[in-house]
Amino acid sequence: TRPFFLDCDTGIDDALALAYLLGAGANLVGIGSVSGNTSAAQGALNTQNLLALSGHAGIPVALGHHDAQARPYGGGAPHVHGNNGIGEVQLPDAGLELAPESAPEMLVRLARAHAGELRVIAIGPLTNIAAALRLDPELPSLVRELTIMGGAALAPGNITAAAEANIHNDPEAAAEVFAADWEIVLVPLDVTMNHVLEEHDLQTLAASEAPAVQAVAAMLGYYFDFYKSVFGRRCSVMHDPLAAAIAIGKVRPTSAPYARVVVDATDGPGRGQTICDLRGRYKGHPKPDGAHCRVVLAATEDAIGEIVRGTLALADAS
Ligand code: BDR
Numbered sequence: 405t406r407p408f409f410l411d412c413d414t415g416i417d418d419a420l421a422l423a424y425l426l427g428a429g430a431n432l433v434g435i436g437s438v439s440g441n442t443s444a445a446q447g448a449l450n451t452q453n454l455l456a457l458s459g460h461a462g463i464p465v466a467l468g469h470h471d472a473q474a475r476p477y478g479g480g481a482p483h484v485h486g487n488n489g490i491g492e493v494q495l496p497d498a499g500l501e502l503a504p505e506s507a508p509e510m511l512v513r514l515a516r517a518h519a520g521e522l523r524v525i526a527i528g529p530l531t532n533i534a535a536a537l538r539l540d541p542e543l544p545s546l547v548r549e550l551t552i553m554g555g556a557a558l559a560p561g562n563i564t565a566a567a568e569a570n571i572h573n574d575p576e577a578a579a580e581v582f583a584a585d586w587e588i589v590l591v592p593l594d595v596t597m598n599h600v601l602e603e604h605d606l607q608t609l610a611a612s613e614a615p616a617v618q619a620v621a622a623m624l625g626y627y628f629d630f631y632k633s634v635f636g637r638r639c640s641v642m643h644d645p646l647a648a649a650i651a652i653g654k655v656r657p658t659s660a661p662y663a664r665v666v667v668d669a670t671d672g673p674g675r676g677q678t679i680c681d682l683r684g685r686y687k688g689h690p691k692p693d694g695a696h697c698r699v700v701l702a703a704t705e706d707a708i709g710e711i712v713r714g715t716l717a718l719a720d721a722s
């Protein structure tokens with residue numbers, strides 16, 4: 405089955421994405437941790453403990469970069485994801501060892517071991533991915549596809565007017581990643597903000613007998629409280645799980661034009677913006693010369709159903 409490398413900043417929606425990927429039977433051959441929602445070290449611990457609770461302790465987790473490429477780690481997003489990144493939920497400490505290599509090293513090694521086959525799912529800031537590119541400039545030709553949750557094409561940002569969190573946390577790294585010549589599928593706020601998990605979905609997850617699914621449901625309660633300030637009701641948007649479902653082919657983009665994507669890494673008000681050249685849309689989206697990034701603007705409506713079903717399957721999978 406297709407091998408996947410996941411790079412994440414676990415993170416409540418990262419935790420759900422991980423539970424979903426495991427439940428959906430994705431072949432995760434390695435996981436990297438990067439600072440974003442919480443520190444890289446805390447995110448790695450969250451990932452390891454959730455893996456153990458899911459019966460997947462054997463998937464190796466590698467620690468990645470703590471600081472962004474050009475700036476120190478900004479302290480995460482405790483108001484969204486809690487002080488420990490997972491909504492103050494205390495997972496049983498599995499005491500797992502980290503991999504003996506860094507996350508960028510692991511990505512490079514796996515890309516060589518699965519040359520032409522490895523698919524990468526990046527649902528945190530792109531610091532580790534850019535570092536891997538520097539370690540091995542041939543990486544883009546080795547990786548089959550890179551799916552990134554991040555950015556805002558035509559939609560407003562969620563950190564500044566122009567920028568989405570993952571890209572804004574490390575615009576220098578993101579600029580390098582988008583400039584490299586690999587097949588990228590970008591899953592930006594334009595589509596993730598339209599896929600909302602509702603209270604009844606949360607209750608469905610909470611009713612699972614699988615401890616890992618129950619833990620993720622408890623985390624989501626915290627996330628729901630934050631999103632009340634955005635939408636006026638308890639719910640949450642599915643940034644990372646949607647990217648995961650698209651990456652493994654379970655949710656189909658219904659609009660995904662190729663576009664040249666440039667990241668603003670200046671110090672101005674556009675810092676962290678993903679400038680997506682979608683001017684071809686009036687002519688039915690012809691592929692601009694040199695474009696290697698598909699920007700997902702819409703996806704099939706039942707993405708939430710797929711995410712809930714896949715996550716619930718974790719009970720059987722573990
Ligand atoms: C992204 O930022 C993080 O808060 C989420 O985990 C997601 O990856 C959304 O902007």
Ligand code: CA
Nearest residue numbers: 415418527528
């Ligand atoms: Ca994330």
